[in-house]
Amino acid sequence: MLSDCHSAALVSRAGSIDWLCFPRFDAASIFGRILDEDGGYWSIGAAGPHEASRRYVPETLVLETELRTPTGTAVVTEALVFADDERGHGIGLAAPHVLVRTVEAVEGEVPIDVEFAPRPEYGLIVPRLVPIKGGLIAQGGATQVLLAGPQPHSMSDGIARWQLALKKGERCTFTLQHHMAWDAPTMPWPAKQARKRLADTVKGWTSWSRLHQRYEGPWKDEVHNSGRVLHALTFRPTGAIVAAPTTSLPEEEGGSRNWDYRYCWLRDASMTLQALWVAACPDEVGRFLGFVARAAGPGGQGLQIMFGIGGEHDLAERELDHLRGWRDSRPVRVGNGAWNQQQHDVYGAVLDAVYRFRGEITEFDPHTVELLVALADGAARVWSEPDQGIWEIRGEPRHFLHSKLMCWVALDRAARLAHQLGVGHRTADWSSTAATIRQGILDNGWNEEVGAYTQSFGSDELDASVLLLALSGFLPPSDARLRSTIDAIARDLSAPSGLLYRYRQADGLDGDESTFLLCSYWLVEAWAMTGQLDLARQLFDRTTSNANDLGLLGEEAHAETGELLGNFPQAFSHIGLVNAASAISVAERADRTSTD
Numbered sequence: 001m002l003s004d005c006h007s008a009a010l011v012s013r014a015g016s017i018d019w020l021c022f023p024r025f026d027a028a029s030i031f032g033r034i035l036d037e038d039g040g041y042w043s044i045g046a047a048g049p050h051e052a053s054r055r056y057v058p059e060t061l062v063l064e065t066e067l068r069t070p071t072g073t074a075v076v077t078e079a080l081v082f083a084d085d086e087r088g089h090g091i092g093l094a095a096p097h098v099l100v101r102t103v104e105a106v107e108g109e110v111p112i113d114v115e116f117a118p119r120p121e122y123g124l125i126v127p128r129l130v131p132i133k134g135g136l137i138a139q140g141g142a143t144q145v146l147l148a149g150p151q152p153h154s155m156s157d158g159i160a161r162w163q164l165a166l167k168k169g170e171r172c173t174f175t176l177q178h179h180m181a182w183d184a185p186t187m188p189w190p191a192k193q194a195r196k197r198l199a200d201t202v203k204g205w206t207s208w209s210r211l212h213q214r215y216e217g218p219w220k221d222e223v224h225n226s227g228r229v230l231h232a233l234t235f236r237p238t239g240a241i242v243a244a245p246t247t248s249l250p251e252e253e254g255g256s257r258n259w260d261y262r263y264c265w266l267r268d269a270s271m272t273l274q275a276l277w278v279a280a281c282p283d284e285v286g287r288f289l290g291f292v293a294r295a296a297g298p299g300g301q302g303l304q305i306m307f308g309i310g311g312e313h314d315l316a317e318r319e320l321d322h323l324r325g326w327r328d329s330r331p332v333r334v335g336n337g338a339w340n341q342q343q344h345d346v347y348g349a350v351l352d353a354v355y356r357f358r359g360e361i362t363e364f365d366p367h368t369v370e371l372l373v374a375l376a377d378g379a380a381r382v383w384s385e386p387d388q389g390i391w392e393i394r395g396e397p398r399h400f401l402h403s404k405l406m407c408w409v410a411l412d413r414a415a416r417l418a419h420q421l422g423v424g425h426r427t428a429d430w431s432s433t434a435a436t437i438r439q440g441i442l443d444n445g446w447n448e449e450v451g452a453y454t455q456s457f458g459s460d461e462l463d464a465s466v467l468l469l470a471l472s473g474f475l476p477p478s479d480a481r482l483r484s485t486i487d488a489i490a491r492d493l494s495a496p497s498g499l500l501y502r503y504r505q506a507d508g509l510d511g512d513e514s515t516f517l518l519c520s521y522w523l524v525e526a527w528a529m530t531g532q533l534d535l536a537r538q539l540f541d542r543t544t545s546n547a548n549d550l551g552l553l554g555e556e557a558h559a560e561t562g563e564l565l566g567n568f569p570q571a572f573s574h575i576g577l578v579n580a581a582s583a584i585s586v587a588e589r590a591d592r593t594s595t596d
Helices: 191-212 220-232 266-279 285-296 345-356 366-382 401-417 424-444 464-471 480-492 517-529 533-544 571-595
Strands: 008-011 016-021 029-031 041-046 051-056 063-069 072-080 098-117 128-132 135-139 143-148 154-156 159-167 171-180
Touching: 008 072, 041 063, 063 098, 072 191, 098 191, 159 171, 171 191, 191 220, 220 266, 220 571, 266 285, 266 345, 266 571, 285 345, 285 366, 345 366, 345 401, 366 401, 366 424, 401 424, 401 464, 464 480, 464 517, 480 517, 517 533, 517 571, 533 571
Parallel strands: none
Antiparallel strands: 008 016, 016 029, 016 041, 041 098, 051 063, 063 072, 072 098, 098 159, 098 171, 128 135, 135 143, 143 171, 154 159
16 A cells, blocks of 8 residues: 555555555545456556565655566655655645656666556546656546656557666656646656655655654564554545545455445544554544544534545445456445444444543543533433444344443543543533443343353344453453353354454345454454463464565455455554554563562
8 A cells, every 4th residue: 555645556566556546535546457457557567577575665655666587676666755845743734646656777677567557437437648748648537647757658548558678777757646637737747856755755754653653562563564554544634534445345255245445434533543542642633533523513413423534424325337346346336325324332432532542632622522522422312222333234223232332431431531521510420321331231231141242132143342341441351251252252253264253143245254353353452451362462463464465454354365355454454453462562561560
């Protein structure tokens, strides 16, 4: 993934940009080959036999790929660049919407092939490629892109091609610039300007990482990398955080569980903020709360479980029938029909995040206070009603335990925050309702025959989200029923690989899903909290081993092959990695203290 904190690109191991949405995460794709061979791409690679390896420049999301051929070696460096000389905590506040790719021969002579095939509007348009001084422009639809660089050697059928022969010390720079069709023509960036902006982007990421990333526990490199990924999923103009930068990458090859994740779920974003507390000491919480308050409107009356990254409410879902989908996984969807679902955990997710940051916020503005009070009162109002739950099951609402638990979290945290919010008179009321919810979970959530707290009241089905009984502080690690629940989930929801499924029963959707990485990390946390550190470390390593060569994680992993599935990279999974590593670190420190 490349990101300028406005949009994102995915680069294949073969050096092809197969996904890019300009100028926002949720815009229509310019390159979409990841969903269809005819969806558009931009490839840079060595011609003929070669070996390739890649890495992020340390402390950044700037990608370096080394191409080794029989005659020489070249390095491709690329990034979605930040604004000029942007450093530190402000990275991504402004973005020129420009992708820079340079290729330089560092040894011998290297033949390089370049192909540029933009396909705007999710592949609907084959644009006209028009040569201009310093590059070419792709015209078609409402979006135009300008590619600065040498003149192509050929152009046909909407594809421009170059065959380069670079000798040691020679380099070629390409710059892709976005602008709307009705804008005044943009001048191509000179190569020198593009390389400077690329260098500034390295400095910006490095400065941000060194300023914010202070975690020093186990798996430090993995935690810091995840922190950068989570920051990269933030739409900096508003503070919204997307669940993933892609749509319709399936949970099962050839399946239909294909959803658009380029929106801001309040649950996911709140969990991202909490993970960033560990991985990057963020300053995004105020911006995020401002985004939610603006999107929800006065008194939080328009609160939804998710919004568009600009605060949009209507995220109506539609299918793109012209796209075959990743490995024929249909349908391809844009929009997300879950936007108007009832998911009661959202109240607790936001208030729990605010509670985590309570020491960093000196004063809450009136609109934020109004929002947080509305969240607490909302939880008190709906906790006894059924909903669709955290997994957005598209069937009849149920009394999901996790939803009740997060309503308890909402009221527990609100009561603790009440004086800081200037509403201390609400403490007793919120505490009383929290106690009622707590007793309801204890009385109705436990299934004696199963020997565990189950997915919903009266159910005999297990659900990994119930592990949050431990992670939220609802029950102490020593609680016998909690330990029995953890054992049952580890035993009955584990695949042969050791990774966890979310649940195993029918959910009203066609097809199956694979193991869910966040759930595996939740189990790591639960084991760490209950003193089972060897099991926790083993499962952490097993789960994290599914990451790709750049440490990026999808939503799920195939139960047998470990292949990553679902939208990519997935915030949930990187959240899980950060929190699980931190839980092990905390448990190890406690273990050392107890034995000193």
